[in-house]
Amino acid sequence: KNQVEQSPQSLIILEGKNCTLQCNYTVSPFSNLRWYKQDTGRGPVSLTIMTFSENTKSNGRYTATLDADTKQSSLHITASQLSDSASYICVVSPPMEYGNKLVFGAGTILRVKS
Amino acid sequence: NAGVTQTPKFQVLKTGQSMTLQCAQDMNHEYMSWYRQDPGMGLRLIHYSVGAGITDQGEVPNGYNVSRSTTEDFPLRLLSAAPSQTSVYFCASSYEGQENEKLFFGSGTQLSVL
Numbered sequence: 001k002n003q004v005e006q007s008p009q010s011l012i013i014l015e016g017k018n019c020t021l022q023c024n025y026t027v028s029p030f031s032n033l034r035w036y037k038q039d040t041g042r043g044p045v046s047l048t049i050m051t052f053s054e055n056t057k058s059n060g061r062y063t064a065t066l067d068a069d070t071k072q073s074s075l076h077i078t079a080s081q082l083s084d085s086a087s088y089i090c091v092v093s094p095p096m097e098y099g100n101k102l103v104f105g106a107g108t109i110l111r112v113k114s
Numbered sequence: 115n116a117g118v119t120q121t122p123k124f125q126v127l128k129t130g131q132s133m134t135l136q137c138a139q140d141m142n143h144e145y146m147s148w149y150r151q152d153p154g155m156g157l158r159l160i161h162y163s164v165g166a167g168i169t170d171q172g173e174v175p176n177g178y179n180v181s182r183s184t185t186e187d188f189p190l191r192l193l194s195a196a197p198s199q200t201s202v203y204f205c206a207s208s209y210e211g212q213e214n215e216k217l218f219f220g221s222g223t224q225l226s227v228l
Contacts, residue, residue, distance in 0.1 A: 004156065031213045043118070043204050043219030044157075051214065089156070093213060102217075104156030 002027040004092050004105035012111045017080055021108045023073040023090030031095040035064050035075050038087040038107065047075070047088075080112045116140050120205050120220035127195040127227045135190040135223050137205030143218075145211030146188040147172070148180065150201040151222075157204065163188055164211050195227045 004025045013019050025033070032051050036044035048057040048064040050073075056065045061078045077084055087107040094101045121136045139146065147162035159172030163182040177199060179191040188207075192199060203223045208215040 034217075041221070043206075043221050045219070046216045049214060049216065091156075095213065102159065104158075106154055106156050 002092070002094070002101075002103045004090055004103050006088075006090050006105040006108050008108060009106075010109040010111070012113060013080055015080060015082055015112050015114045019077050019080060019110065021075045021077075021088050021090075021110070023075070023105060025071050025073070025090070025092045025103070025105075027092040027094055027103050028071065029095055030068075031093045033064075033066055033073050034091040034093070035062070035073075036089040036091060038089060040086070044089055077110075080110075082112050082114060085110060085112045118205055118207055118218050118220035120203075120223050122223060123221070124224050125226070127192070127225065129195060129197060129227060131195050133192050133195065135192075135203055135205075135225075137188045137190065137220060138186050139188075139205075139207045139218070140186065141207065141209075141218065142185060143207040143209050144185065145209070145215075146182065146205065146207045148178070148188070148190045149204045149206060150174065151204060152201050160190065160203075162211075192225075197227045199225065200227045201225060 007022045034049045035047040038044040050057045050066045063076045066073045087109050089107045090105040092103045118139045144165045148160040149157040151157050158174050161180040163169045169180050205220040206217045208217045
């Protein structure tokens with residue numbers, strides 16, 4: 001069964017610090033891997049989309065990496081801000097089955113405190 | 115630009131009642147979909163549509179109906195609400211539903227069935 005596992009489940013860090021969130025998946029083959037940010041009470045918002053051939057993708061202070069050989073991805077947040085407090089969701093898409101086969105992880109809840 | 119708009123934001127139903135969750139997008143997207151989000155689980159696809167007049171089932175379609183009479187609107191109907199349908203519901207859309215397109219989410223409807 002296609003699965004996406006995220007770790008840790010939750011994380012608390014001090015403002016200004018860096019952190020890394022992990023995503024392991026069993027979806028194979030896959031077309032792309034996405035990271036979304038979901039603020040409390042809001043819908044997910046896309047941070048990055050990486051195809052299977054990409055190793056890294058950045059969006060401001062967010063950098064996603066992908067190792068297709070080990071089926072692992074990470075999201076690194078640099079110089080965290082209070083506004084980074086949210087749930088971060090990893091999503092893997094099998095090829096040519098967009099929408100009807102996206103596999104969502106349960107998310108990592110990040111809290112940034114001052 | 116409003117993006118994806120969902121109404122209502124919150125809803126409480128009694129078991130057996132029916133209701134419709136509304137979703138509208140103003141981005142001229144062909145692809146629209148409904149997900150439910152439950153604690154500790156990834157988002158799960160309920161139904162999706164690749165264009166007006168075309169709908170299909172996702173992973174968890176039982177107890178829900180959809181229709182797509184216009185490009186803009188994609189309502190989700192609960193036929194006879196059950197406590198197991200207590201969840202947060204998200205509508206999402208993308209341009210054509212192709213592999214690497216960004217998926218845009220609404221802000222969600224929190225539904226409680228008593």
